[in-house]
Amino acid sequence: MAPIPRSTPHTAFERLPLVDISGLFSDCAARRIQTAAALGQAAAQAGFLYVTGHGIDAQIIERLKQRTAEYFAQPLERKMHDYIGLSNNHSGYVPEGEEQFAEGSIDHKEAFDVGFDYLQTQGRQPMLGANRWPGLPGFKEDIKAYYDAVFSLSLTLFRGFALALGLPENAISQWVNHPPSQLRLIHYPFAKDAAVDRPGIGAHTDYECFTILLPTAPGLEVLNGAGxxxxxxxxxxxxxxNIGDMLEVLSNGAYVATSHRVRKVAEERYAFPMFCACDYETVIEPIAQLVNPATPSRYGPVVCGEHLYAQTLQTFHYLKQRVARGELSLPAGAKALSSFGLVAKGEEACHAPS
Incomplete structure (x- = not known):
């Protein structure tokens, strides 16, 4: 995550646009293009939008919520048996205080992180491998069912964004086969006596291409073009x-990541963000068809998985300890926290390391 931007190119929206994306599933190419245009317009105007017509079974969503509530209701000692620091693909339980971002604050939340669940032994990467699943009955089955459904939705959205940019439908989804896309099950406890300004999560943009979020209660706030x-x-x-830093880069700034935060919650809240990325080795840079003399490239390239890994190494306590002990090291050319997608922050675009 990157910190709050100073300015954005977005409109002074007062509510998020809503797009019915059912047309993206149509056999009619003209209808898919028409729906994609609405999707792209909303993304360009606000960087955040609601989508309906997504086709995900309501029962899958309800089982996700039920299993998540059951999991977080367990004692901390039991949840720590699933501690993310015990995994080899960065999956598992994340206690409060485990993450600390560039601004130095501690977010008031706990989480359980689920990856692509890459079961093959060949081709594994630091954030791509087999998940560490807890033993809670039904948890793996119901959480994986939701992951699979929302991953399928992400492919539809990748195709929609490509069409909206005037590109071939598979221009981006061709790079999404077994990505380090992460589903987070996040629990924001309600603490009546917590400080009013204590955030559930501080202001940031998301690293990946886009995020598919399912919240259970209010609390999310988005920065509009008027600040x-x-x-x-x-x-x-x-x-x-919401648009993330990597789609901002791929689109050469046609879409810009929007800063958002979760303030102190007024009730217990769960949130289920799916952070949608490209395959680990994908080079994230402006797509060639979107670069021309009128819109030159404003971003330098990074390798998708290496960038996500570098940011994670600099964020999670257990990984920072391993780096300090010399057990792990940052990928070559790794960027510091908060140094990607800089057009959203009103700063100069990032450049490839020399």
Whole structure:
């Protein structure tokens, strides 16, 4: 995650746009293109939007919520048996205080992280491998069912964004086969006596291409083009989609990542963000068809998985300890925290290391 931007190219929206994306599933190419245009317009105007017509079974969503509530209701000692630091692909339980971002604050939340669940022995990478699943009955089955459903939705959205950019439909999804895309099950406890300004999670943009978010209660706020924080209320049956740093780069700034935060929650809250990335070895740089003399490239290339790994190494306590002991090292040319997708922050675009 990157910290709050100073300015954005977005409109002074007061509510998020809503797009019915059912047309993206149509056999009619003209209808897919029409729906993609609406998706792209919302992304360009706000970087955040609601989508309906996504086709994910409501029962899959309800089982996700039920298993997550059961998991976090367990004693801390039991949850620590699944501690993320015991995994080899960065999956498992994340206690409060484990993550610390560039601004130095500690977010008031706990989480359980689920990866692609890459079961093959060949081709594994630091954030791509077999998940560490807890023994809670039904947890693996129901959480994986949701992961698979939302991953399929992500491929549809990748195709939609490509069409909206005037590209071939598979221009981006061709790079999404077994990516380090992460689903987070996040629990924001309600603490009546917590400080009013204590964040559930501080202001940031997301690293990946885009995020598919399912929240259970209010608390999310989004920064609009006028520099105002806008509440994001729940919309029945809708997901919240937001542009991340990598799609900003791939689109050469046609879409810009929007800063968002979770303030002190007024009730217990769960949130399920799916951070949608490209395959580990994908080079993230402006797509060639979007670069021309009128819109030159404003970003230098990074390798998708290496960038995500570098950011994670600099964020999670257990990994920072391993780096300090010399057991792990940052990938060559790794960027510091908060140094990617800089157009969203009103700064110069990032450049490849010399």
């Amino acid at each position: 105002q924080w806008i509440d994001v209320p729940l919309v029945d049956g809708a997901f919240v989609i």
